[in-house]
Amino acid sequence: MSVPPPRKHVGVCVFPFASHTSPMLAIVRQIAASAPDVLFSFFGTKTSNGQVFSKEAAEGGGNVRSCVVDDGLPEVYVPSGYPMETVELFLKAVPGNFYKAIEAAERAVGVKISCLITDAFLWFGAEMVRDKGVRWIPVWFSGPQPLLAHVYTDLIRETLGSEGLQDSKTLDFIPGLESIRDKDLPSEVIRLDPTSQFSVMIEKMPQSLLTAATVVVNSLDELNPFITAQLQKHLKKILNVGPISMLSTPPKTEKEAPLLPAADPHGCIQWLNEQPPASVVYISFGSVITLLPREVTALAEALDETAVPFLWSFRGDPNEQLPPEFVTRSTTAEGCSNSKSKIVPWAPQLDVLRHSSVGVFLTHCGWNSLLESFTGGVPTILRPFYGDQNMNCRCMEVVMRMGIGLEGGKITKAGTMAALRRVLFEKEGKEMRGRIVPLKEMIARAMAASGSSRKNLESLMEMVTK
Known part of the structure; x- marks a missing residue:
């Protein structure tokens, strides 16, 4: 037939x-x-x-x-x-x-x-x-x-x-x-x-x-x-x-059931469930960008020194690209995670950013990533690279005041530590989170039936x- x-x-x-x-x-x-x-x-x-x-x-x-x-x-x-x-x-x-x-x-x-x-x-x-x-x-x-x-x-x-x-x-x-x-x-x-x-x-x-x-x-x-x-x-x-x-995915609430393993193969949500509210640095630079080796090292040193919990969606092999002592301190015998840090090859970003434990998002300023940060009500630390990312960074930092650009536009140990301190521990970060809340609600209304x-x-x- x-x-x-x-x-x-x-x-x-x-x-x-x-x-x-x-x-x-x-x-x-x-x-x-x-x-x-x-x-x-x-x-x-x-x-x-x-x-x-x-x-x-x-x-x-x-x-x-x-x-x-x-x-x-x-x-x-x-x-x-x-x-x-x-x-x-x-x-x-x-x-x-x-x-x-x-x-x-x-x-x-x-x-x-x-x-x-x-x-x-x-x-x-x-x-x-x-x-x-x-x-x-x-x-x-x-x-x-x-x-x-x-x-x-x-x-x-x-x-x-x-x-x-x-x-x-x-x-x-x-x-x-x-x-x-x-x-x-x-x-x-x-x-x-x-x-x-x-x-x-x-x-x-x-x-x-x-x-x-x-x-x-x-x-x-x-x-x-x-x-x-x-x-x-x-x-x-x-x-x-x-x-x-x-x-294709309606907004979720924090009271809903945790993600199924198939949607979160590296256990990101389960690990986030064990972290204090608004404490975790989520790090992702998208599916294309690779940091310069000196920036990878500087970021690792900043995370080490500040000792804040972090979830890093890392492109490549951490054992080859990250400082060996950093990987050792950031992992357990079971893999690239311990009680205060987790390094994964991929994370369910939208669900991660909606989690109450995430306090700041270190991002390349891709527009889709920024929209997802709004959806989760999460302020950003901004490291743009090319294309529209510099415009997005400027809008986030100066117009919307929901993010902080890194000093000099690059990741350095001192600049990253200062940005983490401002967002996670100072009044500025609290004010940014307050400004994002109405936007988070606006997106929820726009995506409703x-x-x-x-x-x-x-x-x-x-x-x-x-």
Whole structure:
């Protein structure tokens, strides 16, 4: 018996790096659950899709289908050590690799693409829909302030000049960004590097977004309505559906049952249950960033000297990268934990940040991580690296006053100890926690069944599937 073709066929194109693939899949699965007769072809590289799809889903389970696009790597690929090399090689293959993959998916399914969802970075979505005569919906995974800065790229360059990045100029000529300095901006906003495929992609993005049916943003209407209003002046429509990481997991309370082992394989929540309230330093720099060795050592020394309990989600081998004496003091015979410290390769971050024992979050200032800190009501110590992270850091420290940037922008022993003292033991930290409480409640309301983010998600579902 033949299987009838789907009622509609939606294409989803992913920027397959950093933390872009998982939140895109979270959105798509929410939409797909509401429209079981619509097929979603999810286009990413073999590596990126393999990280988020189970074997069953990749082989065709459900109505979200894993489709592989060429990653642009040569058959015999020897990494040069340049961190952006795989990104640059992938971007040299676009948009041709996506056109080819979409055409193959349409032939396999027997139904043309009726709607195209892409990462906002993938500017060529605007060209694809012109060719196909369908609706384009880009998704912006960062916050509204960086998006506004990208929209104003031309004005920023005209006003600041090509030198920029002097730490002496603020964006007081853009309503809503008056506190942002030129040094806080992503470098691609200040100037185009024509030798970088990534820079060229970011250059083309703002003008393309102006043509989109709607731009989906990982935020909520109530967080910064003024910035959203500014964006609405330039973009056709904004739909805030964040925090995206909460779409498939409703907010929990501290009285609920502890996480099942499958959701917390390293026992983070059980360990947190044994710690005093608001005492633990949770440390995570996301899924991509690796600290410089001297910063790893400085952070270990600061934790040692302050003797505060910490949970460190550590990328790599602690025995190879951390000082041996630190690892010895931080572990027991059973593994990388003892009564006052725990080092794990992965932690259920959203649940960790909601735990009453967590007193501060040391973070790279990724937007998703900051939203999750709001959800848990946890103040932050901020160590930004690139992209939107410096803007996020500035907003947290100066505008929202919910975090502390490290002195000099790097992790040092003295600077980290001072920041830990300010947040955990001084009045400043208590005041920050007080400022986050209304935001925590705001997010809970937005993610409720009748909340703004849920309603916006319903509007997105209607736009994609009807």
